[in-house]
Amino acid sequence: MIKCDINRIEDKIKTFSTFGDDKNGGITRYALSKEDELARTYFKTRMESIGAEVVFDDYANMYAILKGSDSLHKKIVMASHCDSVLNGGNYDGILGVICAMEVLETIKKENIPHKHDVVAMIWTNEEGSLYPPAIMVSGMLCKKYLPENIASNYDEDKMFSSKDILTNKTTFKEALDKFKYKGEYKNRLNPHDYLAMFEAHIEQGPILETSGNDIGVVRCVLGMVNYSIIVEGQANHAGTTPMKYRKDALLTLSKILVELHNKIDELKIDDLVYTNGQICVKPNVHTVIPSYAEIMIDVRHIDHVVLKRVADIINSFDGLKLDGCLVKTKLNWSRDTTYFDPRLVNFVKSSADELGYKNQFINSGAGHDAQFASYMLPTTMIFAPSKNGRSHCDEEYTSLDHCHKLATTLLHAVLKTDKDF
Ligand SMILES: [Zn+2]
16 A cells, blocks of 8 residues: 655654744744744645645635546545644644645655545644634634534634733734735635545544554544632731631632542543643732632533533532632533544544554544534544653654654545545
């Protein structure tokens, strides 16, 4: 079976790692930054050199289109993102772009016949690390196909007014309007011109490495709910208020947090993950007893019944009065488990099997553009192992051999789609 070129893949990984090099082994490449522009320019130049036509849409998503033999057919697209978090790695997102480019280069070099146009695509602002939220542009672009509980989070006016978190000055819209690769609405990914979408990505977790597998055949992106638990107490002087008269919101919240974890753990549910990663304390002054404490809880699981059971536990704290404080809970947002197209999942599975790559079915715990695209057109994802399960850090690493296997699996899954979908 035809394979992608490992040296060409290495060359692309090395070159992209120079755009936003943080000199610590990783990169900082925010969406719509100078570094993002450099990465896009390299993508454009390299894709045009093999005869692909490169166009951009009004969200600055980029598309390199390699013409198929029959212009009546819809296009097959392989997409990921090239922006990163602060001090992110050289693989998250960009490896999917590199694999897509490599598939086009292999098709061209090996003269592989294909009926459909095959497209390598870059999504703008997946990470949302400078202009929150994450998965912003695919959220806007796919909005009318999304369920209402998700769509309502991606209102264009609100997204466009998202401000640069570093300076709090430039909005996403202002940065987009100035960006070199802002193009036209008519070029947007859409279900009339596009048949299917693939996203190759690193796993960002330890499952493939632990099991010794080369390829993850992704079946779904896990459903998630995000709640706030808010405790209202009373601000007072740290030196003059005796302990027994205090209504300390943070102390009360910490007691609730321990009880919450105990109750959720008592459910003993496999594969359930939940995280309290963000906290807000007011007034957050070292001489004042906290009057307000809020912690977020992010819960992920494939089964909505399980998510509901955890939500019930969270909500059981709502209205509770403890140590003179009042507890409230609030749903911030929720997403259903997104199942990928079973026919495309099968193409990935049979490609990996035929290539002799050790593989397994896997679920994605992280969110991706593919999850929103899947509401619009048949979509799926393919994972490669992440060393030590690390991601969003300088140490993020996927071996060249695994990158090569990821690109080659993608190539064959696309060719099967071209033939049989
Ligand atoms: Zn990513």
